[in-house]
Amino acid sequence: MVKSMSSPIAQPPTAGGMSSRMVAVDVYGYLAAAILRNEIPPASRVNINAVAVSLGVSATPVREALARLESDGLVTQLHLKGYRTTELLNQREIRELWQFRMLIEPYSAGNAATLATPAQLEALQHEIDSFASAPVGSDFDSYQDFSAHDARLHALILAASGNDVITRAFERTHCHLHAFRLAYTGSAGRATVDEHAAIVDHIVSRDTAGAGAAMMTHLAHSRDRLLPLAKQG
Amino acid sequence: MVKSMSSPIAQPPTAGGMSSRMVAVDVYGYLAAAILRNEIPPASRVNINAVAVSLGVSATPVREALARLESDGLVTQLHLKGYRTTELLNQREIRELWQFRMLIEPYSAGNAATLATPAQLEALQHEIDSFASAPVGSDFDSYQDFSAHDARLHALILAASGNDVITRAFERTHCHLHAFRLAYTGSAGRATVDEHAAIVDHIVSRDTAGAGAAMMTHLAHSRDRLLPLAKQG
DNA sequence: TCGGATCATATGCTATATGATTTTTCAATC
DNA sequence: GATTGAAAAATCATATAGCATATGATCCGA
Secondary structure, three states: OOOOOOOOOOOOOOOOOOHHHOOOOOHHHHHHHHHHOOOOOOOOEEOHHHHHHHHOOOHHHHHHHHHHHHHOOOEEEEOOOEEEEOOOOOHHHHHHHHHHHHHHHHHHHHHHHHHOOHHHHHHHHHHHHHHHOOOOOOOHHHHHHHHHHHHHHHHHHHHHOOOHHHHHHHHHHOHHHHHHHHHOOOOOOHHHHHHHHHHHHHHHOOOHHHHHHHHHHHHHHHHHHHHHHOOOO | OOOOOOOOOOOOOOOOHHHHOOOOOOHHHHHHHHHHOOOOOOOOEEOHHHHHHHHOOOHHHHHHHHHHHHHOOOEEEEOOOEEEEOOOOOHHHHHHHHHHHHHHHHHHHHHHHHHOOHHHHHHHHHHHHHHHOOOOOOOHHHHHHHHHHHHHHHHHHHHHOOOHHHHHHHHHHOHHHHHHHHHOOOOOOHHHHHHHHHHHHHHHOOOHHHHHHHHHHHHHHHHHHHHHHOOOO
C-alpha cells in the first residue's frame, strides 16, 4: 500500500490540475486489505464509484483492481450488478483448500530443506525468532500481526523450495486471507508457533523427510483449528 | 417527494439501443485465443487501442480483459509501457510446471477413480472414443483439435476428482495453452492417445492406484516430449 | 557516427453518457 | 388499515470519448 489511505474522508479533488499524475494509489492493495480486515463484509456489494471517490481516483483503476481480485477469488462479478465480496469459506471449501496445501506444501518444505540458500535459512530462522518470544495477544491487531507472520513463514518456505509455478499457485489461493476472514476475532496460538519452529528446525538441519512430515502435521492441525469456525457445507 | 405525475410511458427505449448495445464481445476469450494461436507472438506488445478498434469496443473492456490475462500469466504489464505477451516457457519453467502437475494430477486421477459419477465416467469414455480412431494429422488445425481434446480430458479428470480448489489451481496454470504455444507446429501423438486411454481405463475400473500411476507416467512422457522444443533456462 | 532536441504514438486516467437495476412512492385491493 | 403490486425516481454499472503525460523513434547538428 502506498500512501494516503488512512483517511477515508474527502480528498481535495486535485485542484489546479497538477496532482493528477502524482501518485498511483494501490487500489488493489487497498481493496485486498479492506476485505481482509472485514471492512467490506463477506458477500456485500462493492460500490465502484464509492471506492473511487474515497481513494481520490476514477472508476477505471478500480475496475482494473476488481478484475484482478476476481481472479484471486476475493470478489465475484455479476453482469450489470457489479462486484460482491465472496462468502466466507465453508467447511467443505476449507477441506478442499487444505487438501491442496497438503499436496504442495509438504513437498515444498522438503525441497526447501534440500535447496534453501544460507540467506533463506537465516530468513526463516529470523521469522521464527521474531515470534518465538512475542506475546500472544488476542486482540485484533495482535491476531493480524500473527496472521501476517504465518503468511510470511509459509511464503518463505515456498520461495526456498525453488519452484516459482508452485509458489504462485499457492499465493493465489490466498489461504491466509481466507483463514483470517474466518478467524479474525481469534487469537494466536502457541501451538502454531511451536509447529512452525519444528518445521524450520528440520529445514535448517537439511532434514527433507522431517520437514515434509512436520509441515503435514502442521497443516492437519491448522485445518482442524479452523474447521469449527466455518459453516457446514 | 418528487411527484411528477405526467411523463407518460412515452419513452420506450425502442430503437437506438441496438447499435452500440449489441453484444458484449468476449474480449478476454478473443485475446486468449489470439495468444494461443500465436497471432500475437510471444513477448510482443499488445496495443490496447488497436484491439479495441478491431473488436469494435472501447479501451475499457480491453483493459479489463488484460488485467485478467495478467493474473493468468499470459501477459505482463510494465508501467507506462503497456502490456506484452509473456515469453514461451523455457525448459526450467516446463520442469516446474510439470512438477506441479505431478503433485496434483495423479492424486486427482486417483480420486476420480474413487469418486466419479457414472455420468462423469461416460464423459471420460466418450472423450477417449472420439479420438481413439481419429486420424492423427500434423497440420495446424489437427494439432489444435488434438490440443483441445487433451485439455478437455485433463479437465474432465480434475472435475471428477471433486476438489474445486485444485481444479481451479490447475486451470489457472493454462498448461495446455503454454504447451500449444511451444508445439503448435507439432503433430498429435499416438502415444499420448494411448496414455490417455490407459488413464481412463483405470478410472472407469475404479482402480485408484492404477489411475494415479498412469497419470504420473503420462505426465513424465508429455514433459519429455515437450522439453526439446523449449529453450534452455 | 554520436548526442541531443523534436515529434508521433500509446498509456493511464478523467469526465460523461447510457441503460439496467434497485429503491421508493403511491394507489388499489383485500 | 394493512398489504400487495405497479410505476416513477434514484442509483449504479458499463461503456465511450478525450486529455495530459510518458515513451521511443526520428531528425538535425556537431
